[in-house]
Amino acid sequence: MKRFSFLRAGAIALAATIFLSLAFTGSADAAEKKSFKLVWGLYTGYAPWAWAEKAGIMDKWAAKYGIEVEIVALNDYIETLNQFTAGQYDAVATTVMDTLTIPAAGGVDTTAIILGDYTNGNDAIFVKGEGKTMADLKGKKVYLVQYSVSHYMLALALERAGMSEADIETANIADADFVAAFSTPAVEAVVTWNPATTQLNQMKGVTSVFDSSQVPGEVQDILVVNTEVLKANPEFGKALAGAWYETLAVMRKDDAEGIAAREYMAGVLGTDLADFDGQVKTTYFYDAAEGAAVFGGPIMPGMIGSTTGFAFGHGLLGPDAKDKGHVGVALADGTIIGNGDNVKFRLDTSYMEAAASGEM
Secondary structure, three states, rough: OOOOOOOOOOOOOHHHHHHHHOOOOOOOOOOOEEEEEEEEEEHHHHHHHHHHHOOHHHHHHHHHHEEEEEEEEEEHHHHHHHHOOOOOOOEEEEEHHHHHHHOOOOOEEEEEEEEEEEEEOOOEEEEEOOOOHHHHOOOOOEEEEEOOOHHHHHHHHHHOOOOOHHHHHHEEEEEEHHHHHHHOOOOOOEEEEHHHHHHHOOOOOOOEEEEEOOOOOOEEEEEEEEEEHHHHHHHHHHHHHHHHHHHHHHOOOHHHHHHHHHHHHHOOOOHHHHHHHHHHEEEEOOHHHHHHHOOOOOOOHHHHHHHHHHHHHHOOOOOOOOOOOOOOEOOOOOEEEOOOHHHEEEEHHHEEEHHHHHHO
16 A cells, blocks of 8 residues: 555556666665665555654664664655665565566565565555445446555455456556545546545545555554665664564653654654554554564465565566566565575564564
8 A cells, every 4th residue: 555655656566577777776785884774655554653753762672682773754655665676675565566576576575574565455445425335336447556465455446346447448647646646526436545535435425445454454564674785684673673663662651752653753754642542543553573473474475475566467577577486576484486596575484473472
């Protein structure tokens, strides 16, 4: 689901060929080092990084491992992935699908070390009019951030309704324009994520015909690190995991500290505490043990298969891709899905497991 991208038209469509200009011209320095950079785009599921920076939690964990970690927030989500792919950042908050279609498809070996959350209602499909259903999308132009996780969710929703993308027309739109565009007569249907989802749910004469709570666990937000950087500097992964789970623990509290944390995150996202708390309710945050169990569990092979199928079907795995297995994905147990000679996406549960056991 792509987050505050202010996306230029067609940017994600170019992900399949991004390696021609980025992946091999600025790959992250894999040597042992002491200074690292993490980038995230403004979205509920990534907002804890704002408090980790503000409250000094990231600094504390970085100091424990004798390193420095800079956290940078950008309003352009796709640009966070482009810059990570170009090697300007060592880690990025993103999704499973966007990891596959941008850095991994672009030739950058990338490892997911934290399963942060899944959207449990943050993403939704809206149609103008009351009492509408998915069937009312037939023949309509649906506005969305094309080829993003939202597009993937739309494909899942259509399939569950006995339809396909052939039954609709899609049109690209920047996420910053969701609400404004839907307020115009020309736009009858849109796929959004929060905070726009919350705003559109409050509009009169509008129906949410599908949301991500109907595909629980399918739209996952993760933290990924350049694999070579991580191998050379495992303390970077430890510091990130430690800071993330400490921040989550604070965010979940209802005391003064927890409220202050959520108020700050709300401000960074341009909203207030009540609205942010509502967004949190539709975001299922995993604790360390559960995240590790899901990443290493039986649902991931099917999810990876579905994701790679969507990506290949939309031409997002690069011009050389002959099938959905073009980019190899290494699961947490070492099983490889796809091309074993081209593994560029890896799931690593060890950092979550260490955090869960208190061994960080």
